[in-house]
Amino acid sequence: MKKASLFTSGIIPYLLSAIAVFFISSKGLSSFAQKANDEFRLTILSSTLTPQKGIILHIMGTNKEYKSDENGVITFNYKTIQETPQHASLYFPDEQDKAAYTFRLTDSINNKTLYLDSPNEIAAYKQNAVTQRIEGIVQTQEGEPLPGAIIAIQGTNRKTISDEIGLFSIDADFNHPIVIRAEGMKNRSMNIFPFLHHPEEAYPVYMTPKDTTQIYATAEQIPRFPGGMKSFLDYQKKYLSYPAEAKAAGIEGVVVVRFIVEKDGSITNPAIIRGLETSMDSAALSMIKSMPPWIPAIDHGDTVRYKYSVPIQFKLKEAGTSQKTSGRIIQNVPTSKP
Numbered sequence: 169m170k171k172a173s174l175f176t177s178g179i180i181p182y183l184l185s186a187i188a189v190f191f192i193s194s195k196g197l198s199s200f201a202q203k204a205n206d207e208f209r210l211t212i213l214s215s216t217l218t219p220q221k222g223i224i225l226h227i228m229g230t231n232k233e234y235k236s237d238e239n240g241v242i243t244f245n246y247k248t249i250q251e252t253p254q255h256a257s258l259y260f261p262d263e264q265d266k267a268a269y270t271f272r273l274t275d276s277i278n279n280k281t282l283y284l285d286s287p288n289e290i291a292a293y294k295q296n297a298v299t300q301r302i303e304g305i306v307q308t309q310e311g312e313p314l315p316g317a318i319i320a321i322q323g324t325n326r327k328t329i330s331d332e333i334g335l336f337s338i339d340a341d342f343n344h345p346i347v348i349r350a351e352g353m354k355n356r357s358m359n360i361f362p363f364l365h366h367p368e369e370a371y372p373v374y375m376t377p378k379d380t381t382q383i384y385a386t387a388e389q390i391p392r393f394p395g396g397m398k399s400f401l402d403y404q405k406k407y408l409s410y411p412a413e414a415k416a417a418g419i420e421g422v423v424v425v426r427f428i429v430e431k432d433g434s435i436t437n438p439a440i441i442r443g444l445e446t447s448m449d450s451a452a453l454s455m456i457k458s459m460p461p462w463i464p465a466i467d468h469g470d471t472v473r474y475k476y477s478v479p480i481q482f483k484l485k486e487a488g489t490s491q492k493t494s495g496r497i498i499q500n501v502p503t504s505k506p
Contacts, residue, residue, distance in 0.1 A: 206248050208273075211281040212240040212258065215293075215300055215364050220284055224259040227273065248273055260286050269365065283364050290342055299339040302363035305370040306334040306350060314375060317350035322357070335370055347468070354378050355468045383428060384474050387467040391429035391474050394460060408455045410482060411447035419445055420484055423452040426477040433461030441477065452480045 212220040219240030226233050227246065234244045248254060257267035268284050271277055285293070292298075306317040313334035320327035323344045330336040330350075340346055340360045348356045353375035363371045393400035424442035427435050438456045443449045456478075465474035 206275060206278065207245050208243065208277070209279050210236075210242045210277070212236050212242065213281060213283050214285050214289055215283055220260075220286075222261045223268075223284070224261065224264060226257050226259065228255045228257060228270075246273065248275070258282070258284060260284075263287065281368070283367060285364070293342045297341060297343065299341045300360060300364060301337060302340045302346075302360065302367075303335070303337045303370040304348075304363060304373050306330045306336065306348060306373050306375060308353075309374050309376060314350045314353070317348055317353075317375075320347050320349075321345075322347050348373055348375070349468060350375050352378060355470075378470075382473065384465060384467060384472045387465040387472060387474060389466040391433075391465045391476055392463040394463065403459065404455060404480065407458055408480065408482075409451050411445075411451055414445055414448050414482070415484065418484065419448065420482055421445075421448070422479045422481050423449055424477060424479045425452050425456050426475065427456055429462045429464055429474045429476050431464050431471045431473060433464045435459055435462065442479075444482065448482055451482075455480070 210225070212223045214220055219236070219238065221236060221238055221240060223236040223240070223242070224233055225235070225242050225244075232244075232246070234242050236242045254273045255270055256273045257270045259266070260268055263286075268286075269282065271282075304319070306314040306319075308314060313330075313332070315330055315332045315334060317330040317334065317336070318327060319330065319336050319338055321338065321340055321344045324341075326339055328336050328338045338346075340363065342360055345357045345359060346363075348358070354377070356373060356375060358373070393403070421444040422442070423440060423444045425438055426441045427438040430436055435456065438453055440449050440453065464471050466472065
């Protein structure tokens with residue numbers, strides 16, 4: 169019987185076919201790998217549309233750096249990994265220790281124009297009171313529009329109101345905060361930079377609901393006793409009782425009481441934060457509890473809960489005077505000797 173050759177048996181053709189498939193596949197994989205490297209083109213301009221030359225782009229976690237050309241353009245190829253967020257930072261040539269802007273490196277950032285101003289440019293804008301027209305859209309955290317929100321440039325008379333879909337535009341500057349207020353939402357204070365970084369579209373301003381239980385320690389207008397501090401002193405003279413035992417023992421001093429002035433002006437949670445003597449502490453607390461409602465605190469136009477502290481002085485009358493002994497508040501109130 170005649171033996172079949174390797175060619176006639178089909179083994180060699182099979183091997184040749186496999187090798188061809190391998191080379192074709194390798195070429196295909198190589199081509200795929202090249203296509204996986206995204207080509208990026210970024211244009212860096214100042215707020216006044218001047219090209220920012222020599223801006224350094226550094227891809228974090230790598231040693232890869234690129235510079236913008238005379239037109240402020242940076243072009244490079246880089247393989248992005250969607251599952252692992254990769255970030256890049258931009259640096260001005262004379263401030264390479266501080267990133268001017270950081271962003272995620274994704275397809276969406278490709279062929280983009282970014283707007284950055286150097287510290288020297290910002291200083292000049294501030295000195296010359298330069299204004300920039302900005303656009304924003306006021307929304308809830310869920311993306312629902314907030315019409316009727318008040319947008320004001322603090323310290324100026326410039327203000328506007330968001331329209332039915334939350335849109336607004338206003339002339340902002342580099343010296344004053346942009347304050348956004350919407351009913352039922354916490355106030356937001358922002359600077360101009362987020363708006364300048366994204367001038368092609370209205371910048372989304374997300375508002376969060378107010379915490380009605382929040383207790384303030386500072387506010388634009390602190391709580392006030394009806395009639396002012398003089399009336400508060402008069403009230404103490406009338407209603408603060410000096411315990412007989414403490415008076416007989418010659419005990420003097422100050423009791424500090426903290427309480428909360430609620431939104432309706434009522435007084436809650438009075439507590440001694442610096443005591444003197446048990447009966448005197450109790451007398452100070454009783455006087456605080458008996459007070460009429462105060463004028464509540466106001467912050468950015470809203471009535472708020474406020475934590476307030478007062479020192480209450482127990483002082484025996486001086487010899488040779490018939491003035492009635494009373495306690496006095498000594499916080500921010502000028503007093504004269506009796």
